[in-house]
Amino acid sequence: MFPCVLNGPVRCWMKHSTSIRAFTAVRPRLVLGIETSCDETGAAVLDETGIILGESLHSQKQTHLDTGGIIPPVAQRLHRENICRVVQEALDRSGIEPNELTAVATTVKPGLSLSLGIGLDFSLKFVRLHEKPFIPIHHMEAHALTVRMLHPVDFPFLVLLVSGGHTLLALAKGIDEFLLLGQTLDTAAGDALDKIARSLSLRNHPECSTLSGGQAIELLAKEGNQLAFHFKTPMGQMYDCNFSFAGLRNQVTMAIKKKEREEGLETGQLLSCVKDIAAASQYTVASHIAKRTHRAILFCKSKGLLPQHNPTLVVSGGVASNEYIRQTLKIVTDATGLHLLCPPPKLCTDNGVMIAWNGIERLKQGKGIMSHTEEVKYEPKAPLGLDITSEVKDAAIKVPPLKLRINS
Ligand code: KG4
Ligand code: ZN
Numbered sequence: 001m002f003p004c005v006l007n008g009p010v011r012c013w014m015k016h017s018t019s020i021r022a023f024t025a026v027r028p029r030l031v032l033g034i035e036t037s038c039d040e041t042g043a044a045v046l047d048e049t050g051i052i053l054g055e056s057l058h059s060q061k062q063t064h065l066d067t068g069g070i071i072p073p074v075a076q077r078l079h080r081e082n083i084c085r086v087v088q089e090a091l092d093r094s095g096i097e098p099n100e101l102t103a104v105a106t107t108v109k110p111g112l113s114l115s116l117g118i119g120l121d122f123s124l125k126f127v128r129l130h131e132k133p134f135i136p137i138h139h140m141e142a143h144a145l146t147v148r149m150l151h152p153v154d155f156p157f158l159v160l161l162v163s164g165g166h167t168l169l170a171l172a173k174g175i176d177e178f179l180l181l182g183q184t185l186d187t188a189a190g191d192a193l194d195k196i197a198r199s200l201s202l203r204n205h206p207e208c209s210t211l212s213g214g215q216a217i218e219l220l221a222k223e224g225n226q227l228a229f230h231f232k233t234p235m236g237q238m239y240d241c242n243f244s245f246a247g248l249r250n251q252v253t254m255a256i257k258k259k260e261r262e263e264g265l266e267t268g269q270l271l272s273c274v275k276d277i278a279a280a281s282q283y284t285v286a287s288h289i290a291k292r293t294h295r296a297i298l299f300c301k302s303k304g305l306l307p308q309h310n311p312t313l314v315v316s317g318g319v320a321s322n323e324y325i326r327q328t329l330k331i332v333t334d335a336t337g338l339h340l341l342c343p344p345p346k347l348c349t350d351n352g353v354m355i356a357w358n359g360i361e362r363l364k365q366g367k368g369i370m371s372h373t374e375e376v377k378y379e380p381k382a383p384l385g386l387d388i389t390s391e392v393k394d395a396a397i398k399v400p401p402l403k404l405r406i407n408s
Helices: 059-068 074-092 115-129 140-150 187-201 214-221 244-263 274-302 323-336 354-363 390-397
Strands: 030-035 040-047 050-058 102-109 134-138 157-162 167-174 176-185 312-316 339-342
Touching: 030 074, 030 115, 030 134, 030 354, 040 074, 040 134, 040 354, 050 354, 059 074, 059 157, 059 354, 102 115, 102 140, 102 354, 115 134, 115 176, 134 140, 140 157, 140 167, 140 312, 140 354, 157 274, 167 274, 176 390, 187 214, 187 244, 187 274, 214 274, 214 323, 214 354, 274 390, 312 323, 323 339
Parallel strands: 030 102, 102 134, 157 312, 312 339
Antiparallel strands: 030 040, 040 050, 157 167, 167 176
8 A cells, every 4th residue: 555665666755746835935844753762653744833734643552452561573563564654644644745844853762673773764765765854863852842842941941751661850951952860770650550550450441451551540540549558659768869660560569469369369350459559559650750850850949950930840751641640740840839841641652743843943953964864873772961860869859748649
């Protein structure tokens, strides 16, 4: 149906469509963004004001839910099978021809090697064919800057990124200038929620079979009693801004096993208290994230790193679409006088729009635009900015207690 540049002759870009944009005198700059760093194949065409002209997204979520987690070669195969169609759909919906694009921006780091490779190979063939500049994108920078597409947020601002692959706090000083204040020492918040959901067999719950682990936990927690179980908030004695979710996951798994024994359940059967465990887990994740964020705010204030006028906390990444976690963070920002901004849930999870927007930001500042692509490589591991986590640790800021528990 769509001959793909990865497999054979490049014909899918040759379709004829007349676009009035081609004939206007001042043509806005247009960027095609491509995302394949994990388990979403995304593409979008944006103009320089941030208007989304066309987008398309193929999620692999259901396949990975069925297999109990992301298997990298499976993710790679699905990206390969879908990338041409997804890009073609984004272009068709935008009414833009490849020759009208100003540049192509693609995630090249960090992420799963096999997934990143598909997006990068495809993009390099595309830009060489159409003789377009290429803008390599850092996936976490893209998450951090998406908010600027919708709100005029000036630098510097504090950013919390919470996804399935990452949990970190950073100060965004410019489009490619970040100070890393803290990050997870083991697993990411979203990954922990996904694994807790799997231990609870939430795939077998009638309302959760198509939801990601985090979404399923948020949904069930609404009707659960968060006080029915007590899980210890991680790293209470560590006065830094790092995170850890592996121990919490372990606490929850042990509680689940104990209850399963008590209720005499077979693997895959649902516990009677599944909603309570979801609520207590969500509360503990939210409280851990909120406490580290509170310390990051106090650290930035003590060092004069945030502006006096309208200091802002931006929260993004898949887990940031969790309303309970957003509300918990609002308690922290209200107490510290920060403004809280979260992109809409659709832009918090991985997508092509955020990559295209990062391309626009780079284009406007003339940063990282490549006309020769021979040297471009993907990088599975890529830190975000300058790591000052040890300086944060040395400051050992004590966080005053806040009532973080809210009704779920
Ligand atoms: O940003 P994202 O789409 O992909 C990564 O870069 O990881 O984030 C996916 C993660 C998954 O772990 C998923 O369970 C979590 O975000 N997530 C949520 C919610 N929606 C997605 N976690 C908590 N509450 C949600 N509503
Ligand atoms: Zn992401």
